[in-house]
Amino acid sequence: MDKYEASLDTLFHALADPTRRAVVQRLVKGPAPVKELATPYDMALPSFMKHLNVLEQAGLIASEKQGRVRTCSFNPDKLETAEKWFDEQRALWASRFDNLDNLLTSLQGGNDET
Amino acid sequence: MDKYEASLDTLFHALADPTRRAVVQRLVKGPAPVKELATPYDMALPSFMKHLNVLEQAGLIASEKQGRVRTCSFNPDKLETAEKWFDEQRALWASRFDNLDNLLTSLQGGNDET
């Protein structure tokens, strides 16, 4: 498995959790310290930190510590990686009937168009 | 958690696996029976079927059985649901500096722009 695929694994896994998506949604509006991010959630801090780590490993967020406070910020690059994958699929889906074989198969097998 | 969020959970989880993404990528080009989908993978059939079930539960694919053969096909609706989420984030990210508070905070805290 190449790096692009591996990166999609961790990326989609990171996004497959409502808490983590909500954190992203908060951070796209601007950076915030861990404490502020954590307060809305009824969850122990170490549990919440695991989510932050997952997001950071996935490259969706970055963080830096100054004094006691770790400030997290959003990183837009990785979302683009994911969107690239969607674009690929959409392109393939759009070009389904580009060659005659597929068209014939489709006509033969009945209507599969939306 | 509302239905939109729950649906994003299962959707992203379904996409967080290379085998499942590859199956989607195959099916966007057109429908195929289970056997044909399974052959490229060094995996027992029941294991592979689990992946198909995950994709079907997530609404990414549909399947119908005729005789012995179950034919799977891609369903584009759910990918759009995911893309919608990305669009939301992109919009928020783009409007980060729409109000003065954020701009001031940003100038104060240093450069966080790309």
Next chain:
DNA sequence: TTCATACTTATCCATGCGGCTAACTATATG
């Protein structure tokens, strides 16, 4: 009717994930 094909169902197993508590470290603050 016999045999092969294409799943399907049931069960098991190791690992990882998402949650917890408890205890620790390091930095402000009074």
Next chain:
DNA sequence: CATATAGTTAGCCGCATGGATAAGTATGAA
């Protein structure tokens, strides 16, 4: 210095996930 604050580290727990095998079902072919 003493205490509160903000994370961090370590370890535990139950459940889900991704894999396996073995055996069963139903359909098509000979």
